[in-house]
Amino acid sequence: MTSTSNASTASERLIDATRELLWERGYVGTSPKAIQQRAGAGQGSMYHHFTGKPDLALAAIRRTAEETRAAAERVLGGERVLGGEGTAYERIAAYLRRERDVLRGCPVGRLTMDPDVVADEGLRAPVDETLDWLRGRLAGIVREGVASGEFDGALDPEGTAAAIVATVQGGYVLARASGSAAAFGTAVEGLLGLLRPLGTPGPLGGRRAA
Structure with a gap:
C-alpha cells in the first residue's frame, strides 16, 4: 500500500470517527483525543490532515x-x-x-x-x-x-x-x-x-x- 493510500485511509477514519462521536456525544463531548482513539490514529496524523477539531468537525458534517x-x-x-x-x-x-x-x-x-x-x-x-x-x-x-x-x-x-x-x-x-x-x-x-x-x-x- 502506498503512502498516499495510507494517508487517505487515515483521513477517512478520522472523518468517520468524528461523525460517530458528534452523533453520540455532540460537539463539546467530541474531544480530539476521543477522535484519535476511535479512528486508531495518532495526534500527528490528525493534525497532518486537519488544522484542528473545528476543521475535522466541518469535514465530518x-x-x-x-x-x-x-x-x-x-x-x-x-x-x-x-x-x-x-x-x-x-x-x-x-x-x-x-x-x-x-x-x-x-x-x-x-x-x-x-x-x-x-x-x-x-x-x-x-x-x-x-x-x-x-x-x-x-x-x-x-x-x-x-x-x-x-x-x-x-x-x-x-x-x-x-x-x-x-x-x-x-x-x-x-x-x-x-x-x-x-x-x-x-x-x-x-x-x-x-x-x-x-x-x-x-x-x-x-x-x-x-
Missing part, C-alpha cells in the same frame, strides 16, 4: 450532508420508483417511505439540536444548505405535479415542501419519544393521504374530488 442529499436524490430523482422517473406523488412517497433507521433519527436533523453546531456559522452552513436544497427539490417536484394536473392547482409548492420536511423531522422525534418506528409511519401516511393526487381512490374507496 459536510460528509453527512453529502450522504443525506445523495440518499434523498436517489428516490426524488426516480431511480427507485417503478424502474423509471415516476410521478410527482410517487417520488414524494418514495422519499417519505424510504428505508431509515427511524429510532436513531436523522443525521442532519440531529445536528440542528446541537447548540454548538448551530452557534457556529461555519459548522451550521452544510446543515442549512442541505435543508434548503431538500425543500427546494421537493418544491420543484410539487410544482411539476401541479403543472401536470396531478395535484390541486391551489397547492403551494414551497409550503408543501416545508410541510414534508417538517413531517419527516417531527416523525423522528415522535418515534424516538415513543420508542416505536410506527409513530414515524403514521405521520408519513397521514401526510401522503393529504397529498393524494386528484381523482385517486381514498382509504375508504371514495375518490378525491378534482
